[in-house]
Amino acid sequence: MFKIPDHQVAGHQASNGMMGPVVDDSGLFFKPLQKDERGSKEVAFYESLASNIEVPDKIRAYFPTFHGTQLIPASDGSGLHPHLVLQDLVSSYKNPSIMDIKIGSRTWYPQASEEYIQRCFKKDKETSSLALGFRLSGLQVHVSKEAGYWKPDRKCFQNSSAEIVQNVLKKFASSNISADSDAGDLDFDCAFAPSVYGGSNGILAQLLELKSWFEDQKFYHFYSCSVLMVWDKEPNAAAAIKLVDFAHVVDSKGAIDHNFLGGLCSLIKFISEILTDHHACPNKPCSDSNSNCNGDSSDR
Amino acid sequence: MFKIPDHQVAGHQASNGMMGPVVDDSGLFFKPLQKDERGSKEVAFYESLASNIEVPDKIRAYFPTFHGTQLIPASDGSGLHPHLVLQDLVSSYKNPSIMDIKIGSRTWYPQASEEYIQRCFKKDKETSSLALGFRLSGLQVHVSKEAGYWKPDRKCFQNSSAEIVQNVLKKFASSNISADSDAGDLDFDCAFAPSVYGGSNGILAQLLELKSWFEDQKFYHFYSCSVLMVWDKEPNAAAAIKLVDFAHVVDSKGAIDHNFLGGLCSLIKFISEILTDHHACPNKPCSDSNSNCNGDSSDR
Numbered sequence: 001m002f003k004i005p006d007h008q009v010a011g012h013q014a015s016n017g018m019m020g021p022v023v024d025d026s027g028l029f030f031k032p033l034q035k036d037e038r039g040s041k042e043v044a045f046y047e048s049l050a051s052n053i054e055v056p057d058k059i060r061a062y063f064p065t066f067h068g069t070q071l072i073p074a075s076d077g078s079g080l081h082p083h084l085v086l087q088d089l090v091s092s093y094k095n096p097s098i099m100d101i102k103i104g105s106r107t108w109y110p111q112a113s114e115e116y117i118q119r120c121f122k123k124d125k126e127t128s129s130l131a132l133g134f135r136l137s138g139l140q141v142h143v144s145k146e147a148g149y150w151k152p153d154r155k156c157f158q159n160s161s162a163e164i165v166q167n168v169l170k171k172f173a174s175s176n177i178s179a180d181s182d183a184g185d186l187d188f189d190c191a192f193a194p195s196v197y198g199g200s201n202g203i204l205a206q207l208l209e210l211k212s213w214f215e216d217q218k219f220y221h222f223y224s225c226s227v228l229m230v231w232d233k234e235p236n237a238a239a240a241i242k243l244v245d246f247a248h249v250v251d252s253k254g255a256i257d258h259n260f261l262g263g264l265c266s267l268i269k270f271i272s273e274i275l276t277d278h279h280a281c282p283n284k285p286c287s288d289s290n291s292n293c294n295g296d297s298s299d300r
Numbered sequence: 301m302f303k304i305p306d307h308q309v310a311g312h313q314a315s316n317g318m319m320g321p322v323v324d325d326s327g328l329f330f331k332p333l334q335k336d337e338r339g340s341k342e343v344a345f346y347e348s349l350a351s352n353i354e355v356p357d358k359i360r361a362y363f364p365t366f367h368g369t370q371l372i373p374a375s376d377g378s379g380l381h382p383h384l385v386l387q388d389l390v391s392s393y394k395n396p397s398i399m400d401i402k403i404g405s406r407t408w409y410p411q412a413s414e415e416y417i418q419r420c421f422k423k424d425k426e427t428s429s430l431a432l433g434f435r436l437s438g439l440q441v442h443v444s445k446e447a448g449y450w451k452p453d454r455k456c457f458q459n460s461s462a463e464i465v466q467n468v469l470k471k472f473a474s475s476n477i478s479a480d481s482d483a484g485d486l487d488f489d490c491a492f493a494p495s496v497y498g499g500s501n502g503i504l505a506q507l508l509e510l511k512s513w514f515e516d517q518k519f520y521h522f523y524s525c526s527v528l529m530v531w532d533k534e535p536n537a538a539a540a541i542k543l544v545d546f547a548h549v550v551d552s553k554g555a556i557d558h559n560f561l562g563g564l565c566s567l568i569k570f571i572s573e574i575l576t577d578h579h580a581c582p583n584k585p586c587s588d589s590n591s592n593c594n595g596d597s598s599d600r
Contacts, residue, residue: 110430110431133555133558133559161553162554163554215565216569253431253462254463255431255569256433256565256566256569258405258432258565258566259405262563262565263562265556265561266558269515269516269518269555269556
């Protein structure tokens, strides 16, 4: 009945006998409650969100649907364990390309312990979080039925420059990458950028709608929370974003979540440049499906 | 010829024999170059800005006009010292109300020394910077010819809650405060809020124009930089914002300044709520010049 998810790109994973999330075949995702306060804090957030009538429906749709908690067998064989019961965000996709992007230049909240702050602080400095306001936490890009997915090791992109991060975002929407692609190489064509990132329902439009809410909302501050971007080459598989991971959501104390908002605006700028920056595509805009996005065709 | 400015609310001040800025009677402000790299970095920023043709004129107008550097007698009597020659931002106001707001939840830049980072980190946690994304660095509000200015000690508002900071922002645009007002009391009427903060040329509109630029620009990251808000009750003395203090501007490394932008959006939310939040003025909107902004007239 329960099985290990096929398409998890970040977070604790139920492999090698570890406790991790499982899914069923009805479209539910079961996330084990972490034993310290993180588990109870994530439940408390989902319960608060469910009862908060001031969150507009269009914004609520960016969060996984919450179906309470349930005692089910843990994936590590240790017996029954409480799990969050959530919508499986990728069950409706056949070959999902997925990116998990942790938002915010700071992943720690002011009330956290000194030890926790120092640990996060170090990670934020070592990765792109501090410089760019976000970091790529995990990704897979569908290449083809035969080749499967490009699923680079996170070491290859996490402590990266703006240029490498931009390359990875371009590869996420390209038709010509290989499964053993390198995060730093320039083999991408941005062929799917207009349909995945662009358009009135594309990822950029969704990020901008989320941004408007963050400019206004003073309910929650989201630390160490990710934007998940999912799309699929299948027809009728719309590109979508969702927010995930709420173990470190805290009260706003009267201000907007400037840390999340700043990082979100930075991501938005990266993505909007893929759609508009003609420097990156000197001959043709990226919206041309045959364009050469790095402008250096002699490399191929 | 040179004299100590009448209306400086933050930063090093030329009093008690210290070296600080001086002004002349032609509308120039002379800021002594700090002897360490801060001085040369601030000059380098002004020079870069002056030659950067991609900065729109309407944005350039938010920076003090730069007239180079000049050797003039230091205010501490130590002899000739190099000074930045800048526009005196308040010389055209008779009785300026001024607020200096340091923007960003983080005042240190990644490349700074560990000792500098730790010092800023501590200050950001102790003040409202970390929680709100900005802190009030200094202020004066003109009360009347007889009473002079309300110029509270920065201890009273710098490490404050969102509520106190909001009160101070309301007092900044009120007609009924006293020179010995307390940052925490509720004696304010927001009488000038519509003309100072609101309108198509008011402070909110200016902050929003600056925000649009920060969503896009990837030239500079501004650490420990302030927005200065100035206005005067005199007719024809328009409310204005300026950016000041550029000793800690660094290259963007390919991303927008998410730290400054997040803090700026937080400040914008505070100010827009003064104009629109009817909870703060239950009986009348703040745009009524006789309204009672705290909704508790029994206190008076």
